[in-house]
Amino acid sequence: MADPSSYRPKPGQIPDSPGVYKFRDEHHRVIYVGKAKSLRQRLANYFQPLASLHPRTATMVTTAASVEWTVVSTEVEALQLEYSWIKEFDPRFNVKYRDDKSYPYLAVTLNEEYPRVQVMRGHKKKGVRYFGPYGHAWAIRETVDLMLRVFPVRTCSAGVFRNAASAGRPCLLGYIGKCSAPCVGRVTPEEHRELAEDFCDFMTGRTGTYLRRLEKEMTIAAEDMEYEKAARLRDDIGALRKAMEKSAVVLADATDADLIALAEDELEAAVQIFHVRGGRVRGQRGWVTDKVEAVDTAGLVEHALQQLYGEESGDAVPKEVLVPALPEDADAVTAWLSGRRGSNVSLRVPQRGDKKDLMETVARNAQQALVLHKTKRASDLTTRSRALEEIADALDLDSAPLRIECFDISHLQGEDVVASMVVFEDGLPRKGEYRRFQIKGFEGQDDVRSMHEVISRRFKRYLAEKEKTGEWVDGEVPADEGPEGREDDGRPKRFAYPPQLVVVDGGQPQVAAARRALDELGIDDIAVCGLAKRLEEVWLPGDDDPVVLPRSSEGLYLLQRVRDTAHDFAIRYQRSKRNKRIRSSPLDAVPGLGETRKQALIKHFGSVKRLRQATIEQICEVPGMGRKTAEAVAVALAQAAPAAPAVNTATGEIMEDDGGTTA
Secondary structure, three states: OOOHHHOOOOHHHOOOOOEEEEEEEOOOOEEEEEEEOOHHHHHHHHOOOHHHOOHHHHHHHHHEEEEEEEEOOOHHHHHHHHHHHHHHHOOOOOOOOEEOOOOOEEEEOOOOOOOEEEEEOOOOOOOOEEEOOOOOHHHHHHHHHHHOOOOOOEOOOHHHHHHHHHHOOOOHHHHOOOOOOHHHOOOOHHHHHHHHHHHHHHHOOOOHHHHHHHHHHHHHHHHOOOHHHHHHHHHHHHHHHHHHHOOOEOOOOOOOEEEEEEEEOOOEEEEEEEEEEOOEEEEEEEEEEEOOOOOOHHHHHHHHHHHHHOOOOHHHOOOEEEOOOOOOOHHHHHHHHHHHHOOOOEEEOOOOHHHHHHHHHHHHHHHHHHHHHHHHHHHHHHHHHHHHHHHHHHHOOOOOOOEEEEEEEEEEOOEEEEEEEEEEEOOEEOHHHOEEEEOOOOOOOOHHHHHHHHHHHHHHHHHHHHHHOOOOOOOOOOHHHOOOOOOOOOOOOOOOOOOOEEEEEOOHHHHHHHHHHHHHOOOOOOEEEEEEOOOOEEEOOOOOOOEOOOOOOHHHHHHHHHHHHHHHHHHHHHHHHHHHHHOOOHHHHOOOOOHHHHHHHHHHHOOHHHHHHOOHHHHHOOOOOOHHHHHHHHHHHHHOOOOOOEEOOOOOOEEOOOOOEEO
C-alpha cells in the first residue's frame, strides 16, 4: 500500500487549466483516468487525509504510485481524451459499463454492390446501416419477413448469392416474391440499391409516405378493375401496418430521442436505454456496472453517454437525449454530442408530459434489471469468494489468489508443440490477457522442458517490464526477452502484472519445472501448484504427497475450470498450427510466387502432382509465368518430397493428388 504523499506533486507543478489525469500503480499500469476544469483543484482533492476520502477513492490513491496529466484547450477536448484513455487503458478504478448481453441489430449492408438485410451482433462496421438494438433476434426476423413483401431486398449470404448467379436460378424467396432476385438480373444494381434505401427510410420512421403511395396505387388499381394487383397492394399495406404495430407510438411529432435511466445502490448501478425513432421505440439495451469509483448519478450519466456515443456519428446520435440528471459539465457534454452528430443536440431532464412518463417506464426497467442482476450474481459472488478462500487455505497462502495464471502444453506426437496461458481474476476469466507460446528451445516431445521454457519466458517478460519502470535492478534480462519496440503506455494487456498463483496442468515433474524456472529468475513471492488429471490431485513443489481437496470443494471446481480452460485454449492453438502446416504447399517456398500465380498453376495443371511432372517449357505456357520463375517452381517441387497419400477412412481407398483413387 503506497502513501499518497510519496508521489504528491508540488502545488506549483500542477497547472490551473482543463486537462485529463492518469493514476498509475507500481507496475506502471493506468488504474484511473479523470478529467477536470482545473487540474490543480481536482488533483488536490485526492491528496487529503485518507480518513476524509471516500473509501473507494482512498483505495485508489493508496494503490497508485504516481500521477500524471495532460493539458487540453477546452472541456470538450478533455471529455474526448478521457473517453479515449478509458477505452485504451481499461483502468480498474473507472466505471465501465458492459453489455449484459450481445444485442442483435437489424443491419443493411449499404457498403456492398447488392445491399443485404441481416441480423448482426458485435462491433459496427463502416458503410452498414443499423437499426435497433432488439431484445431478441426473432423480433428482427419477424419484422423483416413482413417488410420483404414491400421491399424485396436481398437477405441471402454471399455464398448462396454466388451459387444462384452461377446456376441462373433464384432461391425460394425469389420465387415467392420476397426477394427481387438481383442474382439473376431481375433488377439492376441501381434498382436494388433504391429498394434498400427505401427499406432504410421506412425503418427510420418515414412510414407515412410509403403507406400513402401504396393506398393511392391500390385505389387506382381497383378503379382500373385490376383486382389482383389491388389485393396484393392491400396485403402489402397490411404487412407494413403490422410491422409498425410491433413498435407502438410513444412520443408524438415523430420524435427522435434516446432516453437513459439509472437504478443504483452503494455497490452497483444499472442503466437502461430506450431508442425512440419517429416517435416509436426502435430498440432497447441495458448495462450493469460495479461502482468502483466514488461517483454520483450525474457522473454515471456522463459515463453512460461516453459509452453510448463515443464511437458514433451522424444520425446514430439523436437530436434529443433525455437523462435523469445532467452531468457536471453539461455544456461540454452537449457540445461534444453536437460535434459527433454534426448538428445541435438537446441534453436535458424531462419535467412533464409524455417524455417524463416514458422516462419513468425506462427507470422501472433499470430497477428490474438491477434486481435481476443481483439475484443472479449473489450466489456467483459468494461461490467465487468461497472458492478462492478454500484454495488459499489448502495451499497455505497468505491471502486469496485474486489473479491466477494457468499453463498447459499441447502437441501431436511431438510435433507442433505449443503452450497456453490463461488468466482468471476474482474467479472469472480475463480473456484479453490469454497468451499463446510456441516452444522454441528444443525439438520433440518433453512436457517438463516445455513447461520450464514457457514459465521462464513469461516471467522474464515480467522482470523486463519491472526493470523498464525502474522497479527491479538486481539482475540482467536477456536482450531477446526485453520490451524493445513497445511503447510505455500503461496498457494492462501485458506481462507486467504478476499472479498470486501459477497453476500448471500436470503433476510433480511439471510443478518442479515451474518452481525451478521461478527460482532461477529470483522470484519467490508467487505460489505454484499443479493439478493432475488422473485423480484431480493438487501438487505443491517439494511435497511427496498431493493435497487432496474434497470432491464437493468449490476451490477444486475453480482449479478444474482454470485447468480445463488452459487445456482447451492450448488444443485450439495446436490444431490451428497443424492445419496451417497441412495446408502448406511446396509452391510456398518459391520466392516471388504470389497467390494469384499459384492458383493459375494449379488451375492449369489440375494438381500439384501433375505440375511436378511438367517440364519448364510447359510451366512457361501458364499466363504470367516467366522462365526464371518456372525454373524456380520446378526446383522447389523437385526438392519437396511428395506428400504421403491421404486415406479415405470410410472406404479404405488411397486418394491421389489429382482427385482419383486407387484400391
